[in-house]
Amino acid sequence: MPKQLTKILTIVLIAYYIVISWLLKRHGFEHSSGLFYSEKLLLLFNAKQNTILTLGFTFPTTVFFSSLFFVPLGYLYAPVAASLVMTAFLFYMLVDEFKKESKFSWKLYVPILFCLFAFHPMFVFAAVTGRRNAVIALVAFLIFRSFFRYYKQPVTYHISMASLYIGAFIFSNFDFIWVVLAFFPFIFLISLDGLLIARTESPIFQYYEALNNRSQRRKLANRTAALYLVIFLLPLMAVLLFRSLNSQYAGSPTYFLDSQYANWRITGNQRIGSLVMSAGRDNVLYQTQVVIQGFILFLTPLYIAAVVLFRGKLYELFTILAMLLYYSFLLLSYKYTLTLSYYLLFIPIALVSICYYGTSKYSLKTSSWIFGISALLTIVMGFYFFKHSASDEEMEFSKEMSSVYNNWEGPRIYSESQQVAEYISNLVTDDNKILIDDAAAYPIVVHIGNLNGMILPHQKTFLTIVENPAKFVKYILIAKQTNPTQNLTVLNEFNLIKFRLKGLKALLMYESPNWAIYQLEKE
């Protein structure tokens, strides 16, 4: 394999993602989650109050902190820059891992990986939207790579690295805390395997011996507990610490999960319908977990290929299958289906599994065919997913992507948030302030680009001003009833009516489909 090829392709991939981001931007497509992190960055560097809440509790922490490195590019571009660099980095690491660990020809895996990253819509979406998907995919790859490395060379280093990555995994999406349960079977099997009893006998007999012999059972329990602690102590303690800090400084241990000021999901979920619940849309999922897990396999033929090509020990197989088990726990808890970020991680897991185990069962030629065809099918299924997505923004992305190449020379389209922000920028001054609740209006705040002339919830006076806005501000930004996030902000039409009943005089100055700006008259 040519020496610099991976680096060149990674750079090409970054450039490609930048172009797509630029084209989407020209078409007015912005993902709300990227804008959420952008606004938090703006607050972090410009607000003088409650900085600790912004820096300490904006969640997912990994995504927010990774965006910090790209702030010099501008608040608006930092999250997207972070996600596209991380997606490209995942590509780089995968190629590197294949180069080191796999017997496949580079002429096979380099084009496959490049095509996956360039054309699979999930990867493109992860790269160009500034969402957490890129981090999750990268961290999932790192976790499983560490486990597979550990199986190949059982040294503590790999296990402790896996532990750190699991910590990052949980801080990318709190739902992943349940991997604590999902990883138990293979951790138990690793312990069992390490006892080295009756190696010549059948596995059933070995298990029987291990569980029925008192001394062996004690060893097994100690070893399992040790492995478990080494893998999960750091992540779980990090979560405990984070919760206690939330409790101490934000008043609730789950502030980072429940507050719309800390977590995009609170507002984001208003935009994402569930596949099951949005019955009006065409999809394959109904009710049972078996079908949902089947859907994962349906979306990721590479994952099926990884299992088909696998040959190894039982705990290695259970490691590959662990995430399916995890989804069972998750679905028990959530009872509805999942969004892209949950599905995307199966691709890197499948790839790293194929990399380590893909050539030991069949001939290299057969394995190569299975690998190639499954990768192709995975790309096709990616398009299927987007075509039938329940998320408005995923649908919009899909629509924009199909038209963006044809209309790239067309006039620039400004998003609604940009238009509202433009209007506010021209309106407010230090003397004529506007009251904004960034729980819902963060896309507008970030497009304004500075905090001059704005009263926002991070300011200690916010609640006082909300009680009697006309006394302190000249304008107010209201989320209209049509706004999907209007329930999450105090500044919505419902509350405006209440204000008016109390005697507030508000004059509509500007409105867009989701927002309205009122001028307040002092009593």
Place this chain on the structure above:
Amino acid sequence: MPISALDNMVSVGLFDENKLKEIEVIASEFNYSYIKTALNFGFLTRKKYVAFLEQEGFELIAVRDEEMDMQYIEQCELIELNSILYAPLRKMPDGTLLVAAADPQDEKLKTLLTIRFNMPVRFVAASDLDITWLVHIKRGEYYVKEAVFSLMRKDPEQSGLITFTDPQLIFIFGSIAILVILLFISFLKVAMVLNVVFSVAFFGTILFKLYLSLNGSKAEMKELVNKAEVKALQENTLPIYTILLPVYKEDKLIRKLIWNLRSLDYPRGKLDVKLLIEEDDDKTLNAVRNLDFPANFETIVVPFHMPKTKPKACNYGLHFCRGEYLAIYDAEDVPDSDQLKKCVVLFRKLPPEFVVLQGALNYFNKNENMLTRMFTLEYTYWFDYMLPGLMSLDIPIPLGGTSNHFKFDKLMELGGWDPFNVTEDADLGVRVFEKGFKVGIVNSTTLEEANNEPFNWIRQRSRWIKGYMQTTLVHMRNPARLIRRIGWRGFLGFNFFIAGTSITFLLYPILLLFLLTYAIVKLTFVASLFPDWVLYIATFNLVAGNTMMIYVNMLSVFKRRYYELILFGALNPLYWIMHSIAAYKGLWQLIYKPFYWEKTNHGLTKLSSSGTSANPLEPVQ
């Protein structure tokens, strides 16, 4: 014609002729008398030899109480007196020179002394140990002064004789004065800054330790010396290996020591083992005298001189060493049997700048009580992860007291150990780096006895922490020079690891108290003093720091497969409180008794080291 007691023993069937031939070879290589070789290389018991002498009509005299005319002994070199085991006492009225000798039938020696003193010589028999004691006391003054002052004379900047230099005192008191003034000017702001600095320093040090541990755990991936390499060593190519065993009142451990030495896989004739005992340590000397089986070490008596420290004894012992390589063990140590051979292989493999190798230390009585368990956890992460981590990052490695293996000539070039430093090992590790050499880590373990008694533990630990403070003060006398010598990485590593360790233990109770009053007891006074962000950082640092330390402890048992200890890692915060007590005691002693050597009592364990294996060092699976 028989010319020595051993020849006579052979002729009467009390000694094996083949052994005598072996003794001849060793004696010529070491330049020792036959009897010294026989008694110190495991060929002959002292009791059997004394019985033979008595049978031959030689009653042992109490040579230490004999009247002595110094003019005769002053004509003899200590090295020779020690090697041949004789002591000229006085001129007798009949004109003969009375000489106490371990072998009163040594005709060769008699001839030599007759020529040297130009008078007839009359031998009286004396215990070889008493002669050793006598000659070292009478003729060891020069050597002991060298042991104490050599480093200070050659390189005063590196000597710990002066604990605080003038600039350091000015800096310390100046800082305190400025701090007090600032506290008067703005108590709140200064307290806030101090709080943040303390907690960040605490967290930073522990984060660095975690980083080191992760780096060190990578070392598992490659076996520095494997069994095949050890097996391939040809015994006739092995160099003489010196082992120094500094002891003080360790009479209970002497038998164990012999068995431990016997288990070493190294040719007997190539092992130069020195038991270094203090002048006033008759307990140990008598324990050696009363052994029922042959001793496989040579006893060296260190004459009294302050400071009465282990490094001084080791420096003294250096004058009598014959080895190309030199190792230090404690009396209770149980090294892996192939450790010396591994070191020979590794020294030959590594680049010449590696002049010291450190073996991993661990404990044979790990399950004795809570303290030994905690100690095992600590030692395991220290030697299995931290030190390999330091090596991988090319940061000065503080040596670990025992199981240090040196190239003898380089050790002499370095000036030996600093007798004024109570962690002379750590200091020497840094000095090795300063001189442009390197310390390596050998994949071999020595089992020791873990301290199982809390007060004894605190005594030992206070000495260690005091020594780390001393080492910091010595090497930070001129920070710019230190940076020039060991580079920025080494400088930062040194400060985080050696200075940072003591500072962390000193800060720990302060930060803990702060957290307790604020987060748990919820004293509003504390909350009103500091803004939220300060409290956030302080809480985060303390909790995260403790968690990381618990984690690092847990990692280490994983490597050693001490799975049953893993939950004890959670007790690390309590264990650290003991560290803090020791740290404050160490700080107090640094000021008032800087050279005082807190003696650790060994042999307290009720468990035996026999049958305990230092392994497994193989990876877990």
